[in-house]
Amino acid sequence: MLSLQERESKKGVFSKPLRSGGSADGKRYNEIYANFSRDGYSRALADEYADAFVNDRKKPAAEDILQTVKLFDRIRDFGTAEFYLEMLSDKKLSNEDKFAYCIEMLKNKSKRGNWRDAVDFRTENINFLQKHSEKVSMKQRAEMYIALSLVDCASKEYMQAFKLLTGFGYRPQGRNDENLLEILITGVYICSKSGEQDSIENAVENARGALKLFTEFEHPWLKAYYEKRIEDAAQGII
Numbered sequence: 001m002l003s004l005q006e007r008e009s010k011k012g013v014f015s016k017p018l019r020s021g022g023s024a025d026g027k028r029y030n031e032i033y034a035n036f037s038r039d040g041y042s043r044a045l046a047d048e049y050a051d052a053f054v055n056d057r058k059k060p061a062a063e064d065i066l067q068t069v070k071l072f073d074r075i076r077d078f079g080t081a082e083f084y085l086e087m088l089s090d091k092k093l094s095n096e097d098k099f100a101y102c103i104e105m106l107k108n109k110s111k112r113g114n115w116r117d118a119v120d121f122r123t124e125n126i127n128f129l130q131k132h133s134e135k136v137s138m139k140q141r142a143e144m145y146i147a148l149s150l151v152d153c154a155s156k157e158y159m160q161a162f163k164l165l166t167g168f169g170y171r172p173q174g175r176n177d178e179n180l181l182e183i184l185i186t187g188v189y190i191c192s193k194s195g196e197q198d199s200i201e202n203a204v205e206n207a208r209g210a211l212k213l214f215t216e217f218e219h220p221w222l223k224a225y226y227e228k229r230i231e232d233a234a235q236g237i238i
Contacts, residue, residue: 046071115154188233
């Protein structure tokens with residue numbers, strides 16, 4: 001979840017005085033972010049954000065719907081995440097929002113086990129994803145390849161899933177690289193789903209090794225959160 005300053009610098013979301021709510025929106029966002037920074041991901045956080053920026057709005061912003069989707073995804077409530085994704089299915093989106101929407105849709109369909117739908121959605125949108133990925137940050141590209149690898153994993157194409165994770169040229173960004181950790185945790189999950197015990201143990205060791213390199217965490221709960229994510233991925237839970 002972005003801080004208010006990061007969010008404003010990205011799109012100026014709350015900085016426009018004519019936007020409904022104006023500074024009140026910024027204050028509410030800061031309150032929710034403070035809860036997130038202190039307590040981490042939770043159903044209460046997801047519900048609070050959804051009520052504040054989506055459910056009680058006549059025309060919620062696409063970025064707020066996407067943030068709500070991500071919060072429910074993090075607590076593995078994929079059904080509710082899908083509900084909010086459907087709000088965007090017929091909405092005209094900017095290329096940036098469409099890119100994020102496609103990634104979340106691929107992840108959601110794959111995690112729910114709807115691999116045929118995931119493959120079809122990928123086929124429909126892969127040209128856009130590949131073209132737009134040339135314009136985005138390495139973090140966003142990593143998110144895309146993680147999502148695409150989950151589609152292959154759901155389809156039981158485990159070798160192809162690994163090729164996607166390891167073959168797109170991600171370069172580690174120092175000791176505190178959360179993007180690399182997300183890639184490695186996805187690798188643990190794919191190994192677990194493949195059922196190859198030796199591969200699972202090696203993937204877990206790699207993920208734990210990357211986590212041990214961290215010298216600082218943005219939030220106090222993050223270390224324990226990632227430790228649990230690695231453990232869960234080894235059990236086929238993501």
